[in-house]
Amino acid sequence: MGKSSDNFKPKILAFCCNWCSYAGADLAGVSRLQMPSDFQVIRVMCSARVSPEWVIKALANGVDGVIVLGCHIGDCHYISGNHRAKKRFALLKEMLGYMGINPARLCVDWVSASEGARFQQMVTEFVETVKELGPHHGPEG
C-alpha cells in the first residue's frame, strides 16, 4: 500500500482529556519539546467522552490517524472514565479490521499531567507510524 513519501503530510487528530493528557501536552509546550506539526488536539473533559463514532467518521472522511490520550489507569479524574475508554477502544480496534481500516491508525494510550516528554514521544512515534502507513484513501488490506 502507499508507502511513506516525503510529501505526505498526514492529518492526525489527538483527543486529549482536560485533566491529564491535555495538561501533559501543555507541559510539553512549556518545556519547548519540539514535535512534528501533523496533529491537532481536540480537548475533551475525559477520554470516556471520545465516541467510537468520532473515530470512525474521522478515519472515513480524510483523517489519516487518531490518537486518544487519557489519564493513567487508576488516576482518572472521573474515577472510571479511562476504564470505559480502554474497553471501548479495545473493541473498536478489533472492528476496524473488519471495516477495512488498518487498526494501527488508532492509538489509545495514557499520559499524565507531568509527562510532557511522554506526550512528545507518543505523538512523534504515532506521526511516524501514520506516515509509514500512508494516506488513508479507503479500504486497506
Added chain:
Amino acid sequence: MGKARIGVFVCHCGNNIGGVVRVPEVVEYVRTLPDVVYAEDNMYSCSEEGLSSIKERIAEHDLDRVIVASCTPRTHEPLFKHACEEAGLNKYLFEFVNIREHCSWIHMHARDEATEKAKSLVRMGVAKARYLEPQEEFQSDVYPAALVIGGGVSGMTAALNLANQGFAVHLVEREAELGGLLQEVNKVFPTYEDASEFLAPLIAQVENHPRITTYLHSQVESVEGFIGHFQVRVTNGQQETEFEVGTVIVATGAQEFKPHGYYGYPMLPNVVTPLELEEMLKKGIELPQNVVMIHCVGARIIERPYCGRFCCTAALKNAVLIKEQNPQAKVYVLQRDVMAYGEHIERHYRQAMELGVRFIRYGLDRPPEVIGVRQARQVKVFHQLIGKELTLPADLVVLVTPLVPQPDSETLSKMLKVPRGGEGFFLEAHLKLRPIEFATDGVYVCGSARYPSNISESVSQAYAASAKAATPMRQGFVQVEAITAFSDERLCTGCGTCVLVCPFNAVELRAGEDGPRSWVNATQCKGCGSCVAACPNSAMQQRGFTDLQVLSMVEALVSS
C-alpha cells in the same frame, strides 16, 4: 438558529506566538471563513488593552460568538469568559484555541508548518463555535468545614488560619504527636531559637482551639465527593470516623532521604544525616574536633535531579553553630554549588567562611571517599579548583541529603484525584499563577508536600492555601461549570446504559410518556461524558462537547 456572527482574536503573546506563527497571515485567513464577521490580532489578548478590545468589538460588531486564539485555556479561559460576560455575551459562547503550548512552542523551527497548523486550529475552533449555545450556571453550596491532612508546621498554620476565621477544621496527623519534621530540629535558622520554642506554642494553640478537631495516629481512609461536599473517612486503627467537609488542604510534608549505601551509611556509626546531627546537637553531645559535611548526597544526580533547596542553609546553620561552640574545630563543607539564596543565607555563608569553615568544591565525576573500617576516620576529596586530592581528618561525617516525597503520597494522590510531578511531590495547578491549588477544585497544597520548603516558605504557603480554601467556604457556594450531560427524550429508548455507566450515580430513568427515559441530575453530574459516548442513540449529549460540535471540528480539519 440564524447565522452566527463570530469574532476572532489572535494573540501574538509578545514573541511567544508571534515569533513563530505569522499572526497577521492567520488573521487574514480567518477573515475568509464563513460566519466570521470580525478578526484582529492583539499583542497580549489577556492584557487590559486586549480585554477592552474584545469587549468593545462585541458591542461594535454585534458579535454573538467570540474566539481567542492564544495560550492554553487552563490558564486564562476564566478571564476571557468574564470579559464576554461583562460585554453582555453569555460566557459559554466563547471558545479558546490553543496556538501556543500546542503550536508555536512545539514547532519553533517550522514557521510555515506552525502557521498552517494555527490556521487549521482556528478553523476548527470556528467550526465548533457555530454550534455553541448559551448556558446558565447554577450554584452548588459549600459546607463550611475543612480537612487538613498533616499536622506539621504547614498543616497547623493552615488549620489555625481557617479556624480563626470561624471554620471547623479536621486535622489528621499520621504520627502520635503534632509537629512534623520540625520536632527533630535543634535550632532554627536564622534566629537560632530552639525549634521547640517555636513549635510548642503552635501545638498548644491547635490543641486548645475550639474549632479544630485533631486526629492523632490517624490516616485518611477515603475522600469522596467534590468541592463543597467531600465525605471523609478517618481511621486510627481501632476506630473509624466519618465527616463532611467543603475543602481539603494537603500538608503532608516530606521525609529525609536516608542515604543507604552512600559513604558507609548506615554501617559507620559516625556517618550521619542532617536530622541525625540535629538530634546529636539537641542532646548536647560533645561535638568532635573534625567535622566533614558532604553536600548533595542523593540530590542533583540522574535518579534525583532536583536540589533540596534548604539543606545547604541548614548545613551552614550547623557549621556556624559548631564553630561558635568550638572555634578550634575543623569544619569542612564538600559542595557542588552552595544554594544560599537571599540576603540572610548569603550573609551566613560569608560568616561561615570568616569563622574558618572550609568550602571545598567537588565534582560528580570524582565524588569524595570516606576512609575507615569500624568508623570513618578520613575523607578524601578531589578539590576541583586546586586540582589536587586532599585527605581530611574526620571524626564526624554529615551526609547532607534532600527531602523526598512521603511513602504514602501515591495513595493520597489517587484518593484525592490530584496529580504528582515527576519526582513524586504533588503537582500544583500552575507553577506561577496557581501555586498552591490543584486543578481539582477544592483541594489545596502547601509546604514540603509540594517541594522541599523551609519554615518561612511553609508558613507563607499555609496562609495562602487556607486563604484559597476559605474563599468558597466564606462565599457559601461555587458556580458549577455548565458542561453537564442532558438527554433528548425524543431519541432516548430507555435502555439504561447511561445509568450503569455513570461513575457518580447522576443519571436515572424516569417515567416518560412513551416509557422510561433517562434524566441527568445536573448537580451530581461532573461532566465526564461517559454516558454520552455510551448512548447508542445519541440521545445523550454533553453541553459544550456535543457530537455536532466535535464532528464539525473534525470536518473542519479535513476540509482545506
